[in-house]
Amino acid sequence: MSSGQRAAGSWLECAIQVRDVHKVYRRYGRRKQFATLKSAILSGSVLRDLHPDAVFEALKGVSFDVAKGKTFGIVGRNGSGKSTMLKLIAGIGKPTSGAVRVDGRVSALIELGAGFHPEISGRENVYINGLMLGLSRREIARRFDEIVRFAELEEFIDAPVKTYSSGMYMRLGFAVAINVDPDVLLVDEVLAVGDQSFTHKCLDKFAEFRRRGRTVLLVTHSLDLVTRFCDEALWLDAGVAKAQGDPKRVIDAYLMDVARAENQTLAQAEGPPLRDAGSVRDAGADLQVGGPGDMFKAAEGRWGSREAEITAVEMIGASGQPAHLFQSGERVDIRLHVRANQRVSDFAFGVGIFNAEGVCCYGTNTLIDGGVANELAGEGLVVFTIDGLNLVEGTYKLDVAVHRQDGVPYDYHRLLHTFRVKSRLKDVGIFRPPHRWSFSGGVRISGL
Amino acid sequence: MLASLRQLFKYRALISSLVARELKARYRASVLGVVWSFVNPLLLLLIYTFVFTVVMPAAHPPELQPFSLFLFAGILPWTWFSSSLMDSANVLIAGGNLIKKVMFPAEVLPIVSVLAGLVHFCFGLPILMAFLIYYRVPVWPTDLLWFPLVVLIQLVLTTGLALLVSALTVHFRDVRDLLANLLTLWFFATPIIYPITQAPERVRRILNLNPFTHLAVAYQDVLFRPGPFTQGTRLLVVGIASTLVFLAGYFVFDRLRDTFAEEV
Numbered sequence: 001m002s003s004g005q006r007a008a009g010s011w012l013e014c015a016i017q018v019r020d021v022h023k024v025y026r027r028y029g030r031r032k033q034f035a036t037l038k039s040a041i042l043s044g045s046v047l048r049d050l051h052p053d054a055v056f057e058a059l060k061g062v063s064f065d066v067a068k069g070k071t072f073g074i075v076g077r078n079g080s081g082k083s084t085m086l087k088l089i090a091g092i093g094k095p096t097s098g099a100v101r102v103d104g105r106v107s108a109l110i111e112l113g114a115g116f117h118p119e120i121s122g123r124e125n126v127y128i129n130g131l132m133l134g135l136s137r138r139e140i141a142r143r144f145d146e147i148v149r150f151a152e153l154e155e156f157i158d159a160p161v162k163t164y165s166s167g168m169y170m171r172l173g174f175a176v177a178i179n180v181d182p183d184v185l186l187v188d189e190v191l192a193v194g195d196q197s198f199t200h201k202c203l204d205k206f207a208e209f210r211r212r213g214r215t216v217l218l219v220t221h222s223l224d225l226v227t228r229f230c231d232e233a234l235w236l237d238a239g240v241a242k243a244q245g246d247p248k249r250v251i252d253a254y255l256m257d258v259a260r261a262e263n264q265t266l267a268q269a270e271g272p273p274l275r276d277a278g279s280v281r282d283a284g285a286d287l288q289v290g291g292p293g294d295m296f297k298a299a300e301g302r303w304g305s306r307e308a309e310i311t312a313v314e315m316i317g318a319s320g321q322p323a324h325l326f327q328s329g330e331r332v333d334i335r336l337h338v339r340a341n342q343r344v345s346d347f348a349f350g351v352g353i354f355n356a357e358g359v360c361c362y363g364t365n366t367l368i369d370g371g372v373a374n375e376l377a378g379e380g381l382v383v384f385t386i387d388g389l390n391l392v393e394g395t396y397k398l399d400v401a402v403h404r405q406d407g408v409p410y411d412y413h414r415l416l417h418t419f420r421v422k423s424r425l426k427d428v429g430i431f432r433p434p435h436r437w438s439f440s441g442g443v444r445i446s447g448l
Numbered sequence: 449m450l451a452s453l454r455q456l457f458k459y460r461a462l463i464s465s466l467v468a469r470e471l472k473a474r475y476r477a478s479v480l481g482v483v484w485s486f487v488n489p490l491l492l493l494l495i496y497t498f499v500f501t502v503v504m505p506a507a508h509p510p511e512l513q514p515f516s517l518f519l520f521a522g523i524l525p526w527t528w529f530s531s532s533l534m535d536s537a538n539v540l541i542a543g544g545n546l547i548k549k550v551m552f553p554a555e556v557l558p559i560v561s562v563l564a565g566l567v568h569f570c571f572g573l574p575i576l577m578a579f580l581i582y583y584r585v586p587v588w589p590t591d592l593l594w595f596p597l598v599v600l601i602q603l604v605l606t607t608g609l610a611l612l613v614s615a616l617t618v619h620f621r622d623v624r625d626l627l628a629n630l631l632t633l634w635f636f637a638t639p640i641i642y643p644i645t646q647a648p649e650r651v652r653r654i655l656n657l658n659p660f661t662h663l664a665v666a667y668q669d670v671l672f673r674p675g676p677f678t679q680g681t682r683l684l685v686v687g688i689a690s691t692l693v694f695l696a697g698y699f700v701f702d703r704l705r706d707t708f709a710e711e712v
Contacts, residue, residue, distance in 0.1 A: 025710060091551040093709045106551070114549035119473040128469060131462035132552050160476070 014103065015184050015215035016066040016089055021098035023059040023084050023239075058084040060239040061098070066232070068103070069213040071206070073226035073247060075254055076236035082219045085236065086110065086188050089217065104183025104215075107133055113173030118162035122153060122172055125161050129176045143179045150201070151175035171198060178205050184215045203229075223251050259325050259422065266324040266418050302416060304409035307344050308376055308402045312337040313417050315398075328423040328432060332389045336382040336400055343377040347410065351384050352399035353391075354415060361391065361430050367405055376402075390432045393423040449702050455553055463556055463563065470564040485571035489527060493520050493575075496641065512643060514583045521671040522640030522664045524572045525599075529606050529660065530631045532565035536610035537617045537624045544712035554708055555701055558614040562607050569599075576671065591670045594677045598666045601687045605659055608694030611701040618704065618711045638664050659693070662686040 059081045066072045074082045087093050088100050090108035115132055116125045126147055130140040148157050151171040153164075161169065178185070187206075206229065209216055220226060226233050226247050233247040235254045242257075243250045314322040316333040326332055334351060350365030366373070398417040403409040437448045475481045497516040500507055512518055536558040540547065543557045580587060617623040638660045639647065647655055655661045663686060666679045 026707075087709070092548065094706050108549075108551065111545070111549040115543075115546045115552075117469055117473055119476045120469055124465075124469060124472070128462070128465050131459070131465055132546070132550055137461050 013067050014065045014101075015068045015070075016064075016072075016103075016217065017099070017101040018062060018064050018085070018089070019099045019101075021059050021062050021085075021088060021095040021100060022057065023081070023088060023093075024096040025056045025058055058239055059088075059095070062236065062239070062241050063098075064234055064241065064244055066215055066217060068215055069210070070231040071210055071216040071218065071229050073218045073220065073230035073233040074236060075220065075223060075226055075233060075251065076242075077258070079238075080236040081239040082236055083110075083188055086186050086217070086219050089184075090186050102184055105134060105180065106184045106186060107177050107180040107182035108186040108188070109174065109177050110186070110188045111173075112170045112177065113161075116161050116169065116173065119160055121159060122148075122157040122161055122164070126157075126172065126176055129173070130180070133177060133180045135180055143181075147172075147175045147179045150179070150205075167195065167198065174198075174202065178202075182214070184217065185209060186217045186219075188219045189221065223255070227251055262420060263323060263325045266420060302411070302413050304401075304403070304411040306411055307342050308338060308340045308347060308410040310336050310400055310402055310411050310413060311339050313398070313400055313413065315417070315419055324419045326389055326419060326421055328393065328421050328425075329388045329390055332386045334384040334386070334398070334400070336384070336402075337379070338376070338382055338402060339379045340376045343375065344410070345373060345375055346404050347373050347376050347402055348405055349382050349384075350399070350401045350403065354397045354399065355391075355430055356395045356397075359430065361396065363399070365401075365403075373405065388434065389421060390434065391421045392427050392429055392432055393421055395420050449699060452553065452555070452702055452705075453698070456555060456559075459553055459556055463560055466556065466560040467563045467567060470560060471567060474564075482571075485568050486575060488568075489520075489524055489572040490575055492523060492527065496523060500641065508642060509646060514579075514585075517579050517583055517585060518643070518668060518672050519641060520576055520579060521667045522638070524569060524576060525602055525663060525667055526635060526638065526640055526660070527572075528565040528569040529602065530635070531568070532562040532606050532610055533613055533627060533631065534624075535561035535565070536614040537627050540614045540618050540708060541621075541712050547708050547712055554705060555611060555698070558610040558701075559607060561614075562603065562610050565606070566599075566603060580671070585672070586674060587671065588674070588676050591677050594666070594683075595670050598663060598670065598683065601683065601690050602663050604687075604694045605663070605690035608690065608697035611694075611697035615697075615701040615704045615708075618708055634658070634660065637661075639668075640664050643668075659686050659689050 062081070062085065074085060076082050084093075086108070087110070088095050089102060090106055090110065091102075092108070092110075113125075113129070115129055117128070123144075126144065127137070127140055130143075131137070135143075148154055151168070151174070153168060153172055156164065156168065161172075164172070185206075206216055210229075216229075218226065218230060230247045232245060233250040234241055235243045235250050237257070243253045314335045314337075315324065315326075316335060317323045317326045317330050336349065338349075348365045348367040348371070350363065352363035353361045355361055396419055397415040398419065399412075399414055400417070401409055401412040403412065437445070439445055471482070471485075475484055478484060480487065493516060496519045500519065501515055508515055508518075539557040539561050540554060543554075546552055546557075547554050579585075613623060613627060637655060637658055639655065644652060644655060644661065644665055662679070662682045666677075666683055666686075669677055669679050
């Protein structure tokens with residue numbers, strides 16, 4: 001924390017320097033949990049028990065610099081070490097090895113209103129909280145009115161804090177922390193809570209901070225916030241810095257990695273359905289006689305008389321490779337590899353898309369679309385092309401089938417294939433019709 | 449450790465505010481409010497006086513009069529000592545949110561417990577004064593100069609133990625229960641409800657190892673025994689011992705400090 005350590009020249013321009021920081025958390029064995037002080041003393045194991053049985057390395061040699069006056073974002077999955085990093089910078093806890101240096105006064109928005117005492121008034125809590133954050137009594141007195149105004153608590157400041165709503169509580173905590181007027185402000189996901197107008201106020205305050213040349217370090221899952229506000233970003237993954245630099249590039253790298261991981265999970269979850277689902281085969285063709293209407297009652301599985309079979313199903317997106325993850329609006333080919341065990345002439349191919357709640361988003365078959373079946377013999381490939389996969393973000397399942405024109409299935413794959421649609425937009429519903437906005441007269445909206 | 453102590457000095461405004469908050473919050477929403485700080489020791493004293501003068505008057509030497517004053521001289525500082533230690537045992541765990549979320553010297557919390565206890569102790573002094581006047585006990589004028597010194601030594605001793613107890617409790621929650629029983633034993637191993645002269649020689653040697661024995665005897669000398677203060681050497685030794693306890697307690701606390709955020 002000392003600003004006296006101005007060893008390197010670059011240090012003068014750096015608000016935060018993190019050098020090869022490791023943080024090891026101790027995990028104590030079960031033995032320790034049941035041990036008592038008495039037994040520890042009796043067995044002479046007091047010192048041994050204070051040593052961990054196992055360790056968990058939350059940070060594995062992270063280094064970065066944050067230049068003065070910059071806004072710096074840290075992104076990463078849950079458990080990647082983001083918050084640990086923030087705590088080390090805030091001085092709550094020390095790195096196991098390596099060095100963290102911060103130049104100037106630090107204020108951490110880690111938990112708003114931590115340390116408020118419910119029984120005493122907001123006014124007294126502001127004083128105590130301010131003292132905890134390193135202000136002097138006189139400084140607090142000078143800023144008191146501004147704190148109260150920012151928190152919008154003029155009428156309630158003398159009421160005990162336990163009577164506050166959670167929003168009031170948070171606003172007061174934020175107002176104190178931000179009015180510490182730190183040189184370096186650390187923010188951990190606090191914007192996720194609070195209503196719209198409060199969030200806007202916070203963002204305005206950050207902007208003001210930047211204008212005044214203060215340094216802000218932001219840990220968040222809101223990638224949007226990072227791209228909008230940060231000058232630089234760091235992506236932490238399992239305690240290792242994966243990428244650092246321009247926020248847009250770091251976030252794209254992060255997003256691609258998330259997508260790859262999700263794709264993998266989906267592929268694993270789906271398992272090898274085509275080989276093992278044969279056990280349901282004898283469930284009988286009559287199960288399906290009712291046609292598509294009965295599909296909702298059926299569980300996932302595979303059945304049919306197997307005069308014709310679907311041997312493999314692939315979904316191919318813009319990449320040209322089989323995938324399970326697509327962007328909303330992407331062109332997708334559903335490819336059915338088919339084989340006729342005997343020559344058939346009464347047949348149709350069908351495809352159905354279901355969302356996670358089991359609602360049929362769309363279903364059709366070659367018959368509905370006006371196709372006239374001529375002949376199916378030997379092996380072949382059926383491709384169902386969706387020019388724009390206009391679904392909102394979510395997980396979807398696929399039904400594919402080859403069946404007789406009256407609905408009796410040869411081979412029916414019920415909900416065996418899973419895919420996921422990602423979207424940058426947070427629109428709701430199921431289907432996204434291609435759309436656009438236009439405005440005239442006194443309406444001005446940009447960015448659409 | 450020295451740096452920690454220096455940093456602690458910077459937080460004195462916080463410490464005083466927290467002590468004030470502790471006292472305010474404690475009596476909020478009680479009808480008598482701060483009056484409880486006076487009533488509590490008074491009631492405690494009445495109970496002991498009742499037991500030792502009405503129920504079993506033979507349990508103490510008859511020349512020890514007024515016995516209730518003798519009791520008060522020991523019980524009042526003991527209450528400060530024991531309640532501070534019991535509070536300290538909880539204070540880091542109860543303040544876990546602060547330790548985990550705010551950059552904040554954790555030793556502030558046990559120190560606040562001890563100082564809040566000191567304030568309650570001071571609230572008891574007017575009652576003590578009333579007793580002195582009521583019984584027309586002549587207090588030797590120079591004794592009044594010794595009194596703050598005895599209080600200071602007790603403060604140092606209590607703070608040292610409070611730091612030790614609070615730090616250990618984070619790792620071994622059983623310290624709390626252990627402490628409650630230990631304090632009961634400690635109370636009876638201190639000449640508070642009996643004069644030290646009443647203890648057999650062999651036992652007295654053991655009692656003399658207890659630092660609080662000397663504090664209790666010093667309080668009794670100042671407030672109860674007529675004549676000038678005679679416990680100077682005793683006080684010097686216990687003063688040195690208390691300083692060592694404080695340094696040891698602070699050392700342990702400082703060593704364990706970095707583990708608090710992970711353990712509470």
